[in-house]
Structures are given as structure tokens and as C-alpha cells.
Amino acid sequence: MIALERRPAPSAVWRWATPPLAVLLTMVAGGAMFAALGQDPLVAIRTIFWDPLFAEQFASYARPQLLVKAGPLILIAIGLAMGFRAGVWNIGAEGQYIVGAICGAAAGLALYPADTRLILPLMALAGALGGWAWAMIPALLRTRFGTNEILVSLLLVYVAEQLVAAMALGPLRNPDGGGFPGSRNLARWDSSANPELIVGTGMHWGVVAAFIAVIAAHVMFTRHLAGFQIRLMGEAPRAARFGGVRAGRLVILCFGVSGALAGLAGLFEVTGPAGQLNIDFGAGYGFTAIIVAFLGRLHPIGILLAGLLMALTYIGGELAQLTLGLPAAAIQAFQGMLLFFLLGVDVFTNYRLRLGRRRIA
């Protein structure tokens, strides 16, 4: 008889051993999935995890992409992790990301074709505000009316997706674009462009912002009262209440920060790698960031590593599409699988296996 027994305290070893173990298990299960699709599993896994970084013919393109993809993932996940730690579930980061890009792009395009270095910072501000405002909707509805923030934040993603389509076809459409949908190319306008800062690295302002967010979050969680209160509310809500933590304020803080960061991520994407606001601007970073946050154990440094790993699966997935003809959806299923395994293996953090006969209670 195998039974689970609760550990007196969560195991520190397992806490950090579960993500690598989950990645390993996902590679095995994913390999089986690729084999079912008629691929050699070893080749597929190597193409996704090894070739983008180390195969000479791909590395020059793929290596910079690592930071390009990881930047938004990390930036969004840092904000989400803050809320998840407090038991505040913002799962609509995708919507905040889109609205951030819309607001930022609108602020910049309003000043077109002015030529000043101040435009990109101004757009970043507008983007962060846009994401913040979009996140305030579920936050305020939760604190004022007790409305479920999970459902509201998620439903707003669909609204945001329609909104970006309306903008790309309507007010923000490029007047010189020959009637095609989509805004002006912001990456090609010097005042709004968010270029690669160091050639060949993929480093742009969004990646810089992600690194700053990692450090700031780390400081906040270890040194600042707000970080302590967030942890307290997540782990012991009753104690938090007696300790004078004001739950409503923390909900607004968590949503506000994660919304603003998601908005920033959207803005840096639209001015850099994406270049323009188009109907299909939302690429799912906001959802993948949820996986990143959990894979990184809701810890800033963990998120940094998890973000890089998930970025690798994106790039490797593209590569596998190109060279092996593996469908794009396979990677999405692969990423979902990773979260499953992580959550499953995580049982060993709080429980240990007990072999032998169960004692009679």
C-alpha cells in the first residue's frame, strides 16, 4: 500500500527539484507525442532544446531570439507571480498586454511624425497605464462587489482581442497603408522604435525592463513590507487579517503591478519585434507567462530561468516546424503538458510517499 503523508514543512529540496524533473518528464511524454506524430522523438527534442542554441547553421538567428521571446514572458510573469503568491488570480494578462500595446501605440501615433527621443518613453508610460487600467477593472470589481476576478480578467481578454482588431481596422489603421489592416510600422519610425540595443543579442528595452523587474521583485519579496504582506496573505489569510493586512489594497496593488508590467511588455513588443499593431497582435504571451510563473516557483530568479526555457521552446518549436514539419500546435500542447507535470510532481514538496501497510486510525 502506498500512501501520501503530509510533511511537517514543505521540502526545500523538492521545491527546487520539481521544475527540472517536470521538464524531464515533459521531454519523455512530449517525445512520445512526437513519435505518435511520426517523428523521431530524439531528433525532435534535440531540435527544440539544443539546435536553437548550439547548431551552427541556426544559432546566429536563434540565439538573439531567446531574449526577444523571453523578455515579455519574464516581464509579465513577474507581475503575475506577485498576485499568485497572494492568492489573487489575474489570468487576463494577455488582455492587459494587448491594451497596453494599443494605448502605447495610440499615444505615439498621435504625435506622428514628430522627431524627438521623448516619444518612446511617453509611449512606454501610456502602455503601462493602459495595462494598469485594464487590470483595474477586475481588481475594482472584486474589491467593490466581490466579483470573481478570475472570470472577469479572463473574459476581458476576449474583449481586448476584439478591441485590437477594431483599432487595427479603424482609428489606428495606417493611412498610407493602401487599405490593409494594421497600424503604421512603429519599429521603422526612429522616434518610436525599440531597437536591438547590442547587436546580435536580441536585447531591447523590453528585456532591460524585464531584468529590472526581476531585481525589483526580488528586493520587494525579501526586503519590503509589501512583499511580506503578499506572502502572508497567500499563505495564511486569517493571520494576515489579524496582522492588519488590508486585503483589498493588496488585490489592487497586485493587479495594478501585473497589469502595468503586461502593458509595458505589449508596448515594447509592438514597437520592436512585432513592429505594428495588427488584428492578430496577441500571440499568447500572457497565457504562457502563467506557465512561466509557476515553473519559476513564483520566485523572481526562478521566473528568469523559466522564461528563458519557455522562450527556447518557442524558438525550438519554430525550428521544428521549419525542419521537421512539426505542427505549431504541438508546441502549445507541449507547454501545457509541462505545467501538468510540474503541478503533479509538486506533490512531493508537501507530501512524502509512505510504503507499507496503512495503520488503522
Next chain:
Amino acid sequence: MDLSSINSLLLLASLMVASTPILLAGLGELVVERAGVLNLGVEGMMITGAVCGFAIGFETGSALWGFAAAAAAGAVLSLVFGVLTQILMSNQVATGLALTLFGLGLSSLIGQGYVGERGVNVPDVPLGPLADLPVVGPILFRHDAVVYLSLFLCLAIWLFLYRSRAGLVLRSVGESAEAAHALGTKVVRIRLAAIAFGGACAGLGGAYLSLVRVPQWTDGMTSGAGWIALALVVFSSWRPWRLLLGAYLFGGLTVLQLNLQAAGVKLPVEYLSMAPYILTILVLVIISSGRGRAALGAPAALGRSFHAAA
């Protein structure tokens, strides 16, 4: 714009068809939540049901097999969630999200070969003279079997929850797993059964979209229906008849919105397409404002893990 082009009779007739997917998924989730489990993976199970139903229906040429496969697929997928949350004690919110993300990927993987294909025909139930009745006929009596199945399911779930011993046990598990366990109830088994039932219902709802409502397979075709079903459960205060009412209200408004698009309202399509989601949010706000969790009838143990300390 020409409002007169909207035929109110046709509008009402398509109401039931439009409501059935969310009604089915909502009924399943209602039972799951009554057992104290919050499964946020409805969207993932629906879309997997949609693709499996379409694919099997297409391959076998039988709608019946399609729906059966969809229910089975939904149940299998939900059991992944069940094992993780009930046996491995993972966080229900996170696991439900994982289920949705995985389901979206998996479905588009399975559905690759079926994009643009025509699905099987789902015949209406021959109700003889009833179907020929003026007004009432087209609204109520010219539908396929699944529409009636969903109504029957609503009744059956109501009877089960409020008029049967097993239903009482299920509700007790949802109110306090510890107390139910102390009385000798197999909490985990009951919850797993409820989760599988919820998955099967969500799968059916998804298949109804791809086999009847649309009827075609496109990537991400549920577009939030699963989340709307989740919201409906809150709207219903966890009661089957209110869920039916909510689903039909919602279905009616969806149909109206589509008809307004077709009638050429001077508003870009995108803004009209936002309407269902905004409406759902508004309803959630109204239903949750001013009243406590208990007054709303939420199962007390909703979303909490249960581990029997041996």
C-alpha cells in the same frame, strides 16, 4: 440598417441551438462545483470535445459516434485534472488553467487535417405534428436530439441533487469534505466521478458547437464559451433551473447580436462581438454585488483540496 430584416421567429428558433453548448458545459461544471471542485478547464475540455466529435463524426459518418467520442474525450481529459487535484493535491485553479492551455494545443493538433471539411449531418428529432404547429413548432419542436438531451439532463441533475440520496452525499462532499469523510463517504472517488461527468458534459457541449452550431472545425472555435459556462454557474447560484434560464437568456442575446451584425448595424463587427463577454461580466457583477458567498449558495468547500490524514 434594416431592423425589419430580423425575423423574430427565426431568432427565437435559433435560441435553443445557440444556448445548448454553454448549457451542457454549465450543467457539467455545476455538478463538479457542487462536489466542491473548481475546474477551470472547461474551455479546454470543450474544445477537445469539439475536435474529437468533429473528427470521429467525419470518419465514421455518424453523429452519434461523434458525440460519444466527444464525451469520452472530455471525460478522459478531465480525469487528468482529477488525478492531479484529487490524488496529487495540486492547486485547482492552476491545474484547471493548465487543462485549458493543454486542451487548446491538443485540439488544434488533432484538428489539423479537418480544417475546412464539412461535418456530418445531425438530423432533427421527428416530432410529427408538433413540429408543424405554428410559431411554437419551429421554436421548440424542430431540433436535434442533443437539445432535448440537454433539457433532460437539467431535469435529471435537479432530481439527482435534490431528490436522491446520492445527490445529498455529493452536496455534502462539496460543503465539507472533512465531515463527509468522517461519516465514511469516499470523498475522492465521488469527486473524481463528478469531475468525469463534468468533462463528458463539456465535451458534448463542444461537439455541439462543431457538429451542429457552426458546423465546422476551426482552431480555437469555442472562443470563450467554456469561460462563459463557468460564469453561468455563478449566475445560477449553483441551481440547475437557473442555469437553464441563464443559458437561454445568454443564447438569446448572442443570437440577437449575430442578427444585428447581419442586419448591418452601423457599428463595426468587432464591437458587437465584444457584447457577449461584456454582458457576462455585467451579469457577474450584478449577481455578486451586495450579497455574501453563502447567500449565493456557493458550496462551502469549493476549490479546497482534501487530503484524508490516515
